[in-house]
Amino acid sequence: MTKRDEFKAVIDNGNTFKGDSINLGAAMLDGETITNALVKIPLKTMNRHGLIAGATGTGKTKSLQVLAENLSDKGVPVLLMDMKGDLSGLAAASEGHPKIDERHEKIGLPFNASKFPVELLSLSDQDGVRLRATVSEFGPVLFSRILDASDAQSGIISVIFKYCDDNKLPLLDLEDFKKVLQYSTNEGKEELEKDYGRISSASTGAILRKIVELEQQGADIFFGERSFEVKDLKRTDSNGKGYINIIRLTDIQDRPKLFSTFMLSLLAEIYSTFPEQGDSGKPELIIFIDEAHLIFKEASKALHSQIESIVKLIRSKGVGLYFVTQNPTDVPDGVLSQLGLKVQHALRAFTAKDRKAIKLTAENYPISPFYDTADVLTSLGIGEALVSALDEKGRPTPLAATMMRAPMSRMDILTDKEIKTLNEESYLADKYNEVIDRKSANEMLEEKIAKAAEEEAKSKAQAEREELEKEAKKATSRRKTRSRNTTSDTQKAIIKVLTSATVIRGVLGILGKMIK
Structure with a gap:
C-alpha cells in the first residue's frame, strides 16, 4: 500500500x-x-x-x-x-x-x-x-461585569436593582438606571439608606461615569x-x-x-x-x-x-x-x-x-x-x-x-x-422595529420627585398659613388686651372723678349744714 x-x-x-x-x-x-x-x-x-x-x-x-x-x-x-x-x-x-x-x-x-x-x-x-434588551434582563451580576465594577460598586448596583424590584420600577434603558442612581444619592438618599444601608456618592459617581462611557459606544440604542x-x-x-x-x-x-x-x-x-x-x-x-x-x-x-x-x-x-x-x-x-x-x-x-x-x-x-x-x-x-x-x-x-x-x-x-x-x-x-416607550423608572421617579416637591410645597404653604394665623391670633389678642387695659384705665379715672365728686359733695354738704 x-x-x-x-x-x-x-x-x-x-x-x-x-x-x-x-x-x-x-x-x-x-x-x-x-x-x-x-x-x-x-x-x-x-x-x-x-x-x-x-x-x-x-x-x-x-x-x-x-x-x-x-x-x-x-x-x-x-x-x-x-x-x-x-x-x-x-x-x-x-x-x-x-x-x-x-x-x-x-x-x-x-x-x-x-x-x-x-x-x-x-x-x-x-x-x-x-x-x-432591557437593563432588567441583564440583572445586577452581568450588568456589573459589563461595567467592570468594583466589589463596592457591584453592591450598589445590586441595591439599585433590588430597590427597583421592590418598588415596581421597570429598568428598561440606561436613562432609567442613571435616574435611580442619581435619586439614591439625592432626593431618595434617606429612603434608600433606611432600607438598604448607606450608599457612597463617590461610588455612584464612578458607576455613572462608566455608564456614560458605555453610552458613547452606542449602548443607549441597544438598551430598551x-x-x-x-x-x-x-x-x-x-x-x-x-x-x-x-x-x-x-x-x-x-x-x-x-x-x-x-x-x-x-x-x-x-x-x-x-x-x-x-x-x-x-x-x-x-x-x-x-x-x-x-x-x-x-x-x-x-x-x-x-x-x-x-x-x-x-x-x-x-x-x-x-x-x-x-x-x-x-x-x-x-x-x-x-x-x-x-x-x-x-x-x-x-x-x-x-x-x-x-x-x-x-x-x-x-x-x-x-x-x-x-x-x-x-x-x-x-x-x-x-x-x-x-x-x-x-x-x-x-x-x-x-x-x-x-x-x-x-x-x-x-x-x-x-x-x-x-x-x-x-x-x-x-x-x-416598533419602538416602545412605556412608563419606566425614569418617568416614575420624576413623578415621585414632582409629587414629593408638590407635597413639600403644600406642607410649606400650610405651615406658612398656620404661622400667619397664629400671628393674627396673637395680634388680635394683643388688641383685645390693649382695649381691656384702656377701658380699665378709663373706668378708674371715672371712678376716681366720681369718688372725688362724692367726697367734695359730702364735704360741701357738711360745710353747708355748719353754716346754717
Whole structure:
C-alpha cells in the first residue's frame, strides 16, 4: 500500500459516521488533493464549539459561509456576526465560475448553486431587525461585569436593582438606571439608606461615569424595548431550511464594549431560556462570532470568566459557538480548550514572534504521521485549511489538510435594493422595529420627585398659613388686651372723678349744714 492509499484509508475510516454529517472538502497530501477523500463533521458534535482561524485573505470567511450553508440545509438555524459586511450574499445563489467547477471536480463533490433563508439584524440604525434588551434582563451580576465594577460598586448596583424590584420600577434603558442612581444619592438618599444601608456618592459617581462611557459606544440604542426573543433565532422556512440570522456590525467595529455587551447578554439569555438538550442528533443553534478578538480585547477578567463559563455550559442547550479570528492566540486558553472543531487556514511567519506563534498553534492539533503541522500551516494556499473535528464518540478525527469546498451562495454582498427587499419581506422586522416607550423608572421617579416637591410645597404653604394665623391670633389678642387695659384705665379715672365728686359733695354738704 502506498503512502497515498494509506492516507486515504485513514481519512475515510476517520470520517465515516452513522449519523448525519457535513462535507467540508477533500483531504490533501503533499500539496495534492485526494479526490473523494472527504473530510466531514458529524452533525451530532457540532454543539462542541469550534474555531476558524488564519491570516487575512486565506479564506476564513468562505469557510464560515460553507459551514452556515450546510447547517441551514440540515435544518439547523445559524447566527452570524458580520463584522466586515460581506456575508449578506448568503441570501442569493452563486453565479458559478469555472474555477469553482474545477475545485469541486478535484474534491469529488457536485456544485449546486443555492440561496438560503436570511434575516438581517442590527444593533444600530442600520437597516435590519433591531436587537434590543432591557437593563432588567441583564440583572445586577452581568450588568456589573459589563461595567467592570468594583466589589463596592457591584453592591450598589445590586441595591439599585433590588430597590427597583421592590418598588415596581421597570429598568428598561440606561436613562432609567442613571435616574435611580442619581435619586439614591439625592432626593431618595434617606429612603434608600433606611432600607438598604448607606450608599457612597463617590461610588455612584464612578458607576455613572462608566455608564456614560458605555453610552458613547452606542449602548443607549441597544438598551430598551421591544426586547428581542432568542426563540426567534431558531426558525426554519417552509422547506425545512434553518434561517441564517446575520447581525450587521460594520459600524460598531470601533465599539468593542457594545459588541461584548451584546454578546454576553445574548448568550446569557439563550442559556437561561433554551431547554436542556444534551447530545442529540443535531444542534438547536450554531453561533459564529467573526473577529472574535473584539470580544476579548476590551473584556475584563470578570467578563473573560463569564464567557468561559457560558462556553462550558451552553453546549448542553444544543448550542455551538464558533470563533473566527486571525490567530488562535486571540482566544483565551480557557475558551480555546473547549473548542472541538478547528479549521486552521494558513499563518504567515514574517517575524520570530510569528514563528513562535505558529509552533504553539501546531501543538493544538493531533499528531499526524503524514504532516509536519508547523510546515503545513505556512504552506497552505487560499481556500485550504487544516481540519480536526470530533467524531460521534467525542474523539478527534484524523488531522487533514483540506481543499475546502466553495460556497453555494453568492461570494459577494447584496445590493442596496436587494437588502431593502429582504427587510420588507421580513416577519421579524414588523415585530421588532416598533419602538416602545412605556412608563419606566425614569418617568416614575420624576413623578415621585414632582409629587414629593408638590407635597413639600403644600406642607410649606400650610405651615406658612398656620404661622400667619397664629400671628393674627396673637395680634388680635394683643388688641383685645390693649382695649381691656384702656377701658380699665378709663373706668378708674371715672371712678376716681366720681369718688372725688362724692367726697367734695359730702364735704360741701357738711360745710353747708355748719353754716346754717
